[in-house]
Every structure is written in structure tokens, then in C-alpha cells.
Amino acid sequence: MTGNIIFYISVAGMLVGTIGMTLSRNIIKKILSLGIVETSINTLYTGISSRKSIIPPIVNGDFSIAYADPVPQAVIITGIVISFALLCLSLVFAIIIYNKYHTMDIGTIESNFEREKE
Amino acid sequence: MKAMKILGVIAAAVIFLFVVLQARIDLVFPEGLEEIIERTNIPNAVTAIYLETRLYDTIFEVIVFSITALGVTTLFSSLPRSAEGSQQVFGSVTVYSGGLAALSVTLFLYVVLEGHISPGGGFVGGVVLATGIVTYGLTSNFAKANSHYDRFKIKIMENASLLIIFSLVSFIVFFPETHARLLASGEFGEVLSGGLIPVLNILIGIKVYAGAWKMSSEFINRRGTL
Numbered sequence: 419m420t421g422n423i424i425f426y427i428s429v430a431g432m433l434v435g436t437i438g439m440t441l442s443r444n445i446i447k448k449i450l451s452l453g454i455v456e457t458s459i460n461t462l463y464t465g466i467s468s469r470k471s472i473i474p475p476i477v478n479g480d481f482s483i484a485y486a487d488p489v490p491q492a493v494i495i496t497g498i499v500i501s502f503a504l505l506c507l508s509l510v511f512a513i514i515i516y517n518k519y520h521t522m523d524i525g526t527i528e529s530n531f532e533r534e535k536e
Numbered sequence: 537m538k539a540m541k542i543l544g545v546i547a548a549a550v551i552f553l554f555v556v557l558q559a560r561i562d563l564v565f566p567e568g569l570e571e572i573i574e575r576t577n578i579p580n581a582v583t584a585i586y587l588e589t590r591l592y593d594t595i596f597e598v599i600v601f602s603i604t605a606l607g608v609t610t611l612f613s614s615l616p617r618s619a620e621g622s623q624q625v626f627g628s629v630t631v632y633s634g635g636l637a638a639l640s641v642t643l644f645l646y647v648v649l650e651g652h653i654s655p656g657g658g659f660v661g662g663v664v665l666a667t668g669i670v671t672y673g674l675t676s677n678f679a680k681a682n683s684h685y686d687r688f689k690i691k692i693m694e695n696a697s698l699l700i701i702f703s704l705v706s707f708i709v710f711f712p713e714t715h716a717r718l719l720a721s722g723e724f725g726e727v728l729s730g731g732l733i734p735v736l737n738i739l740i741g742i743k744v745y746a747g748a749w750k751m752s753s754e755f756i757n758r759r760g761t762l
Contacts, residue, residue: 425556425559426556429552429555429556432552433548433549433552436548437545437548440544441541441545474655475569475580475581475582476579476580476581476653476654476655477569477573477579477581478579478725479724481569481570481573485569485581488569488572488581488582488584488585489568489585491582492582492585492586492590492593493590493593495582495586495597495657495659496586496593496594496596496597498659499597499600499601499659499744500597500600503600503601503603503604506604506608506751507604507607507608507611509755510607510608510611510612511611513612513615513758514611514615517615
């Protein structure tokens with residue numbers, strides 16, 4: 419039950435983040451939307467692991483209790499670090515772009531870039 | 537233009553709904569918890585998976601993290617630094633943040649050393665320590681925090697821990713029988729058990745702390761007009 423609710427909420431979060439990434443004109447807002455998508459994916463994996471039970475998989479030798487599935491949790495540890503790395507690198511590129519064009523608006527950046535090329 | 541945007545949002549929502557309705561949420565995963573615990577002889581199943589049965593994932597994750605730290609430092613090296621004297625320091629916050637940093641060191645040691653028998657692990661511990669030290673650097677004195685970074689030779693520690701992680705992981709990959717014997721010899725649920733897993737946890741903790749602190753200090757050094 420808990421897993422299903424978390425599943426639907428995280429899919430809604432992914433939808434919101436994707437729409438924000440495609441429609442916003444500001445680079446920082448795009449990066450924030452990417453963060454929303456990454457957090458929703460982490461929540462989705464947590465929901466998948468808690469479908470059967472929400473007891474954490476720290477076993478005391480008793481296997482009769484229904485534990486949460488440890489495999490999605492272990493997989494998402496990798497995903498969290500990768501998303502952290504991705505956010506860091508995209509923020510660095512945003513700072514570099516701001517230092518060069520002094521704006522965060524992608525329309526202005528594109529027109530400045532086109533003018534530079536000519 | 538506006539109508540196109542609204543149509544696009546509706547189309548994306550329909551595609552997402554389609555995916556949600558198609559997904560089989562009641563899919564049952566194969567039972568493997570008992571086998572994993574018996575194989576690794578440690579209580580924490582998540583640590584057992586990411587440091588034993590899915591070790592390749594972890595090593596590539598560490599490589600990605602190192603490359604990101606390297607990339608952030610390299611890309612930032614061409615940008616101008618902010619002035620050192622522009623930081624405002626408040627007395628009481630300095631005292632509290634020093635205490636918080638000491639607490640985060642204690643929590644780091646607990647989370648990392650008991651990562652295989654209780655919730656925790658190397659990645660969590662490294663982030664805990666980095667958060668404490670970055671709070672200390674932001675609220676009290678950033679130059680002082682940077683001098684700690686230089687004095688404890690954290691750059692050397694980071695690279696050395698990366699090398700030791702690689703050598704230990706290749707040992708586990710190439711000699712699985714020896715590591716299985718090491719795992720079986722420990723007492724279930726004790727701190728000194730689990731073969732090389734606690735050592736890997738400590739090293740990953742140091743690595744993640746050093747990388748996160750390096751990246752945050754680069755970001756703070758080039759904070760612009762703030």
C-alpha cells in the first residue's frame with residue numbers, strides 16, 4: 419500500500435520536473451527541476467523496496483519477519499551519488515556561462531552566442 | 537505559442553499516465569535475503585549488497601565521484617576567486633559550529649565503523665562529516681577551515697584512500713574464496729567482523745568527505761558577489 423502511494427507520487431514528481439526542465443527559461447530553474455526529477459526517482463526506488471514491508475533489512479538472524487527489499491536501496495545509493503555529481507557539474511557550467519554572458523536566460527545567451535559567431 | 541505549450545504539457549502528462557497504468561507494481565522480486573546474509577555473515581543487507589554482491593557498481597560509483605571532484609576543480613581553476621576578507625563572522629555561531637563539527641566527527645566514526653551492523657555506511661558517513669565541516673567553514677572562518685584541509689593533508693589522504701579502495705576491491709574480485717573465508721571467520725553482529733567490508737566503509741567515508749569538501753570549498757571560493 420505504502421509502496422503504491424509513493425510510486426504514484428514519485429511519477430507525478432518526475433512529470434513536474436520534466437515539464438519544468440523543458441519549459442523554464444532560466445538555467446538555475448532547469449537545474450532545480452533536474453534535482454526534482456532525481457529526488458523523485460530516488461523516492462520511486464524507495465517505494466519499490468517498501469512494497470512488501472517497511473521494516474529495514476537489518477537482520478538479527480530471524481528470517482520469518484518480512485523485511486523491505488534491500489536490492490533497490492543498494493542500487494539507489496549509486497544513483498544518489500551520481501545525481502549529486504551531475505548537479506555539481508551542471509552548477510559549475512552554469513557559473514562559467516554566467517561569468518561569460520552575465521545572464522541566466524537561455525534566450526539572451528543564445529542570441530549573444532549567435533552574434534559572437536557572426 | 538502558448539497553446540502549443542499547453543498541448544505539450546497535456547501530451548507529456550498522457551504519456552506519463554500511460555506508463556503508470558502499464559507498470560506492474562505487484563511484480564514480485566526473487567527472494568535472496570537469506571542467501572545474501574548467509575554469504576556475507578553481516579546483519580545489514582544493504583551494505584552486504586553494495587560492498588559484496590554488487591561490488592562493481594560501487595567501484596564505478598567511486599570512480600564517477602573522483603572524476604567529478606577532478607572536473608569541478610579543473611573547470612573552476614580558470615575562474616577568479618572571491619576576496620577572502622568579505623566573510624562576516626559572528627561570535628556565538630562560531631562556538632556552536634565548532635561544537636557541531638566535533639559532533640559530526642563523532643557521528644562519522646559511529647556511522648562508518650558500525651555501517652555493516654546498523655544503518656549507515658561509507659557514503660552516508662562521508663556526507664555527514666562533510667556537512668559538519670562545511671557548516672563550520674561557512675559560519676566561523678573559511679580560511680581557518682581551509683588551513684585544516686591543508687594541515688591534515690586531506691588531498692593525499694583522498695588519493696591514498698582511492699588507491700587502497702582499488703587494491704582491496706581487486707583483491708575481493710580476484711580472490712573471492714579468500715574473502716569468503718575472511719567473512720565466515722567473523723562473529724555475526726560484532727564490529728570486528730565482515731572481512732574487508734568495514735575497511736572499505738572507512739576508506740569510502742574518507743574519500744566521499746574529501747571529495748565533497750573539496751567541491752564545496754571550490755564553490756564557496758567562487759561565490760561571486762555574495
